[in-house]
Amino acid sequence: MKLEGKKRIWSEFQKEIPDDHFFYVRSCIRQSFFPGSEQFFLKVLKEDLGKDIFEDPNHTTCTGIGYHGDVVQFDTIQTVVARHFALATEHGYKDVVISCVTSFGIYEEIIETWKHYPETLEKTRENLYKATGRVFDVPDSITHSSDIIYKFKDEIAAKAKFPLIDHVTGEPLRIVEHIGCHYSKMFPKYGVGGAEFPHVLIGMIEAWGGEVIDYPERRHCCGFGFRQYIVQANRGYSLSNSRKKFVSMQPYKPEAIIANCPGCTMFMDKWQYTIKEMDGMTYGQHGQGIPVLTYEELAGIVMGYNPWDLGLQYHNVQSEPLLDKMGIKYDQEEKYLTKDGKKLPVPKDLINA
Amino acid sequence: MENLYTQLLEDVRFEEGLNACMNCGVCTAICPAAEFYNYDPRMIVDMVQTRNDEVIRDLLKSETIWYCGQCMSCKTRCPRGNTPGQIIMALRLLSQKLGYFTESEKGRQQFAVKRTVGDNILEYGYCVPSYDVEPERHPEQGPVWEHIYENLEHFIARAGGELYGKEGPLRRFTPEVMQELRDIFDVTGGLDLFDAIEEASEKKAKEMDMEFTKEGIDCEYFRHVYTFDSGIHFIEEPIMEDHETGR
Structure with a gap:
């Protein structure tokens, strides 16, 4: 009994991290200041650990620094992130790996908002389709790239x-x-x-x-x-x-x-x-x-x-x-x-x- | 009647960020901005929950809503599940939409954020690409950054990338990708917000009798909002001093 209780309590602090087949999105700051870090991450996953990690070069900034600098609205950033999800969907990936903590926090906020306010997800689908003609699935998981290094x-x-x-x-x-x-x-x-x-x-x-x-x-x-x-x-x-x-x-x-x-x-x-x-x-x-x-x-x-x-x-x-x-x-x-x-x-x- | 509280409620982050606040002050205790600026997020939440439009209008025109650094440490600690940082985000957005942000020194700085990060997004597809971090505007980046800035192509190549290439770090986006990004801003009201910031800033520059250009950062008003500090914002005795002498 006691052990089960402990397991239940600690389960809240554990995170399930996918094992393979990742869709990678870069960070504005990491690629501008530490480009070697992102290149190493991709190399170590592909060559040293033998994993499938894919990057679509058409993914842009998530606009996160603009969002937390208050010049980008929530509707806008939700739609930019949805475009990233659309690229992942188009290439058949369901697990998104994010190279930036600011972006990661924003992805968390967006997915939680969509869960609690389903109308915001519908609005985002409409906005993305109207702007780009793209559609998307909400990913199965989002992980920070450090989560992946932690896992391995x-x-x-x-x-x-x-x-x-x-x-x-x-x-x-x-x-x-x-x-x-x-x-x-x-x-x-x-x-x-x-x-x-x-x-x-x-x-x-x-x-x-x-x-x-x-x-x-x-x-x-x-x-x-x-x-x-x-x-x-x-x-x-x-x-x-x-x-x-x-x-x-x-x-x-x-x-x-x-x-x-x-x-x-x-x-x-x-x-x-x-x-x-x-x-x-x-x-x-x-x-x-x-x-x-x-x-x-x-x-x-x-x-x-x-x-x-x-x-x-x-x-x-x-x-x-x-x-x-x-x-x-x-x-x-x-x-x-x-x-x-x-x-x-x-x-x-x-x-x- | 502007119904400011009602307008705040239209922001889902405001709805999510504010339950009844009991004014315990934990948010202020943990707040990095409250150690540095004369700032108290507890008071802002208390003022907003009066639902009094006059009080809220004063906030929208104030310096105080611009002190938060959005670390969101308050979110973790609030015993009522409030997020003062998100309430601040909703207030800042409304302040810009209504043009009130130019009434405060710290609010006027939003013009600089728009002309740097905002314009970078639509011009390059990045918030802060290396080539926009000019050493003259960033002396704290030091001589290593000057070296990188002057040798950017080699810096990216040494890491295994190609500056302005088709993929990898600091790749150049195709016109089609940039158009998609712009269309997203258009459809979601992002361009309207940019226009609101520009319009109110131009008006304020005229009032302050300062040169204003329609684009770029080479004008008197940009330099003013980017660098001016009146010195009225700080707490008199920083908590840092106590910390350094041991507690």
């Missing part, structure tokens, strides 16, 4: 060449994980572990040998705030919220930050540069910054992919201290080469390099 974390661990362990001391590396507010704060049932026990990144870090840091402001927003970053006059809001997190995590000596959301990854990296420029402060050990990685980048270095092909050199805070601790060998000369091997200038003022 043990397969990745089995292929790990460089686990999250200090190769000199043998101690696990201390990692901060940042989930991103829209992953499960709005609709907890869509996230692995819900809003209270978000486990999607914890699962990866622990499976790959690392230790997760708990710190007071762990669940605080990175500070993106949409209009609070888009408009230059408001950026103090965004900076202050990231700084609050850095100050809170600093005593726990994190060796890296892993973020779920492309926006959070970008801000927690860029604001470390800004704070260093403004008042000389850094939050890592020995006066260094804390490298901020996407979960794809983390999986990639664990699996032994070349960190420069993943794009780690394109972060403001450079990852060498982390790579050194993991015992990863890299060639500094290769960092800023073009695909054809031409040498580009090295950016100034790199942190940690």
Whole structure:
């Protein structure tokens, strides 16, 4: 009896993640700032895990930053997302994988709205048909791309060449994980572990040998705030919220930050540069910054992919201290080469390099 | 009589976002905006639930509805299942539809959001493509971003893509795809909202005696709303200070 009760309670925090045949939609921010992460995700699923994942190049932005920046209406974004569903339907896919936490939250909101207010689904069908002549099925599942990595974390661990362990001391590396507010704060049932026990990144870090840091402001927003970053006059809001997190995590000596959301990854990296420029402060050990990685980048270095092909050199805070601790060998000369091997200038003022 | 409360009720997010609020203040306790701005979402919800159109009109013209960052942390914590962040979204939409947003400094910034993210969507099919993140407007992106911006083609190619290619990161959409996107905006009222923002902003620019252009970001009014900060928005003693000295 007691065990059944426990199972029932925890079932609310578990998420069923499909095993194969995915329709992939990209993120505006991830492809603009971390294109190597999306390319790695597709490659690892197809080549390392042997999965079917399909991307229709005709899928556009979901308009999510415009929606949360309040210049795109709900009817509009529902119809743009319905067009994505129509593309999935046309290609015979029922499980949609989303590369962006903002988009993921919007997909959750739209599907829940359609369930609770069926007339909004009908209106969206009408709008899409009128605008494009397309029809769609509501997908069987929506997952964030990190959910998929989470599902296959043990397969990745089995292929790990460089686990999250200090190769000199043998101690696990201390990692901060940042989930991103829209992953499960709005609709907890869509996230692995819900809003209270978000486990999607914890699962990866622990499976790959690392230790997760708990710190007071762990669940605080990175500070993106949409209009609070888009408009230059408001950026103090965004900076202050990231700084609050850095100050809170600093005593726990994190060796890296892993973020779920492309926006959070970008801000927690860029604001470390800004704070260093403004008042000389850094939050890592020995006066260094804390490298901020996407979960794809983390999986990639664990699996032994070349960190420069993943794009780690394109972060403001450079990852060498982390790579050194993991015992990863890299060639500094290769960092800023073009695909054809031409040498580009090295950016100034790199942190940690 | 404008029947503002009735108009708010037409927004499904408002209907879903507001049950009776008991004013416990948990939303304000968890709110990142309330730590930074002189902002209290609890009060906004309480004002809206008066259903008093004069009170709601004041809100639509106010600075306060523009402080929220839509992290939606309030949704998780409200013991009554309200979502102050969604109520804010409904208020902001109505404020723009009725042209009230230009009455506040923070509201006027919606013109900058429309001319950047809004126009990007219809021009490129992306909200924030790399090539629109100009280093001059984004000094916080730092020298690494300047490097990427100047070598964008190589940056995408190194990741295994092709800038402006037919597929992959930052692919260029066909005219047919862009037309579908525009038609969706047309059919769903998205273009009407853009027009409402443009029209009220042009009127306000004239009132403020500032240069205004019909498109782009190279005009005095854009630069003003994008960068001006009167300094009236912040709390006097940021909670951050207490936090840093230990608690």
